[in-house]
Amino acid sequence: MSVERSICPDIYHPAIARDGLLTRLRIPGGVLNELQCATIAQLLDTIGLAYVQVTNRANLQLRSIDRDLDSGLLTKLTECGLAASQTAIDGIRNVMLSPTAGIDARELIDVRPLAAAWLEYLDNHSELGELSNKFSVGFDGGGSVSILDRPNDISLLAVGEDKFSLYLSMGDRGHRPQPVGVDLTIEECLPMLAAISQCYRQGIKTIGGELRRPPRLRSVIRHFGLTEFGELVRREIAGSSRLIFKNRADRDATQVNEDVHLGVHPQRQSDRYYVGIVLLLGRATGAQVSGLGAIAARYGSGHIRLTPWQNVIVPDVKERDLQKVQELITDLGLVQTATHPSSLLRACAGMTGCQFSATDTQADAIALSEYLAAKFTLNLPLNIHFSGCDKSCAQHERADITLWGTENADRTGGSYRLEIGGVMGECGQETSDLLPPERVPIAIGSLIATYHERRIDARESFSAFINHQTSAQLQELLHVV
Known part of the structure; x- marks a missing residue:
C-alpha cells in the first residue's frame, strides 16, 4: 500500500499553498501558557508574519511562510511544548475539549485529566502517526460551552458524574459525530480510545490499495460497517460483551451556541471569572498573543485557552481585577462582545x-x-x-x-x-x-x-x-x- 502524507499539515510537515508554505501548531486542549505565547510572538517576528490564526480545531495556523523552519526554531518550539518531541505523532495532537473545562459551573466532569492521559498515550505510541492528520478526539464535560457539534472523529460526552457517552464520526464531511449506544466509566475511556485508534490503524491497512493519503475514521467504519467495526474494537479491548456499537440517532442534538463564551462569565470557583475575547477571523498579532499571555500571568492562572470558534479565553480572573483586565484587552485592539461585527x-x-x-x-x-x-x-x-x-x-x-x-x-x-x-x-x-x-x-x-x-x-x-x-x-x- 502506498500512502501519501496528509494534506493537513503539522509543524514538521508544511503544506504548499498558493501564498507559500502553510503549517499548524497543534495545541492540545487549546491551552497556552505565558512562555508559549511569548515564543509564538518571537516566531512570528523571526519568520516575518504579521499574525497567527486560530483554527476551528483550536490550533494555530501559520501561512504565507517563505521558507522551512530551521532546526533551531523547531527545537525551541519542542522545548516549550508547542511541538511533539516525536515528529511522527505531531500531526495527530488534535485533542479538543471545551475551552471552559474545569471552570464551567454546569460541567458534570472535569475532562482535563482524561485529555492529558490521552495525550500521554499518543506520545508513547508513535505508530499512530500512520493515522490521518485530521484525526481528532473531543472531550465534552457536559457544561454550558459544548463542543459536541464539532466534527471530531471520536467524542466523549459526560452524561453523569462518572459516565461518558461514546460518539463516532460516521456521516459526511463536516457532520457532527453520532452516539453509538455505548456508555463508559472514566476508567474505561482511555482503553476505549486506544482500542478504536488501533483498530482504525489496522483498518487503514486492511482497506489497502493505492491510497493517496490515510483515510478518515469514518471511511474505515463505513468499510467494515459499524457493527463489525465495534466487534473489532471489542476484541481489541479484551472482549467486553456489552460494547456493542449501534447507530443511535442523536435525537437531542441541538445547535450549539458558539457565542456563549464571549464576554465576562462567573466560574465554578468562588470569586473567579473568565473573559471571552473575539479574534477577527481568528487572527492575532504577535503583540496580541504575548500581551494576552502576560495578562493571564499577572491577573489569571498563567494560561489562555483557544476556542474551536477561533476566539480566546482568559480564565481565573478575580472580580477586583476584571475592569483592569478588560481595559488591557481593549488596549490590545480586541473586543469582548458577541454582537461586535x-x-x-x-x-x-x-x-x-x-x-x-x-x-x-x-x-x-x-x-x-x-x-x-x-x-x-x-x-x-x-x-x-x-x-x-x-x-x-x-x-x-x-x-x-x-x-x-x-x-x-x-x-x-x-x-x-x-x-x-x-x-x-x-x-x-x-x-x-x-x-x-x-x-x-x-x-x-x-x-x-x-x-x-x-x-x-x-x-x-x-x-x-x-x-x-x-x-x-x-x-x-x-x-x-
Whole structure:
C-alpha cells in the first residue's frame, strides 16, 4: 500500500499553498501558557508574519511562510511544548475539549485529566502517526460551552458524574459525530480510545490499495460497517460483551451556541471569572498573543485557552481585577462582545491562499466587519460565512447569511451568490444574480437594516426572523440588497 502524507499539515510537515508554505501548531486542549505565547510572538517576528490564526480545531495556523523552519526554531518550539518531541505523532495532537473545562459551573466532569492521559498515550505510541492528520478526539464535560457539534472523529460526552457517552464520526464531511449506544466509566475511556485508534490503524491497512493519503475514521467504519467495526474494537479491548456499537440517532442534538463564551462569565470557583475575547477571523498579532499571555500571568492562572470558534479565553480572573483586565484587552485592539461585527464572521483562506477559491474571502470579510462596525449597533449575534467555493471549509454548518464565491462568467474575477436561511436569490445587480465583492458591505448592511426594521421585537434573532417569512417575503428580502 502506498500512502501519501496528509494534506493537513503539522509543524514538521508544511503544506504548499498558493501564498507559500502553510503549517499548524497543534495545541492540545487549546491551552497556552505565558512562555508559549511569548515564543509564538518571537516566531512570528523571526519568520516575518504579521499574525497567527486560530483554527476551528483550536490550533494555530501559520501561512504565507517563505521558507522551512530551521532546526533551531523547531527545537525551541519542542522545548516549550508547542511541538511533539516525536515528529511522527505531531500531526495527530488534535485533542479538543471545551475551552471552559474545569471552570464551567454546569460541567458534570472535569475532562482535563482524561485529555492529558490521552495525550500521554499518543506520545508513547508513535505508530499512530500512520493515522490521518485530521484525526481528532473531543472531550465534552457536559457544561454550558459544548463542543459536541464539532466534527471530531471520536467524542466523549459526560452524561453523569462518572459516565461518558461514546460518539463516532460516521456521516459526511463536516457532520457532527453520532452516539453509538455505548456508555463508559472514566476508567474505561482511555482503553476505549486506544482500542478504536488501533483498530482504525489496522483498518487503514486492511482497506489497502493505492491510497493517496490515510483515510478518515469514518471511511474505515463505513468499510467494515459499524457493527463489525465495534466487534473489532471489542476484541481489541479484551472482549467486553456489552460494547456493542449501534447507530443511535442523536435525537437531542441541538445547535450549539458558539457565542456563549464571549464576554465576562462567573466560574465554578468562588470569586473567579473568565473573559471571552473575539479574534477577527481568528487572527492575532504577535503583540496580541504575548500581551494576552502576560495578562493571564499577572491577573489569571498563567494560561489562555483557544476556542474551536477561533476566539480566546482568559480564565481565573478575580472580580477586583476584571475592569483592569478588560481595559488591557481593549488596549490590545480586541473586543469582548458577541454582537461586535468582528465576532459575526467566518471565512476560508480565499483566493490568496487556495487555488479553488474564486474570491478573496478574508479581505472581503474584513471589509464587511469594518463597514458594519461603523454603521450598525447590534443587540443580538448573527453568523455570516464567506466561502470561496462550494467546499465550505471554514464552517460546515449552516450560517444565518452565507456568501458563496463563484467565478464570473467572463473570468474577470469572482463574485458572490447570497444564501439566507437556505434560500438562494438574486442580489445587487439587475442583470445578474451575483454580488460583486465591492457591493457586499452595502448589501449585507441593507439586509441587516431591513431585519432590524421588520422583526417582531428586539429579542427576535435573525434566524427566527427568517424562519417566519413566507417564500415571497424571502424573495423580497433578497431583492432589498
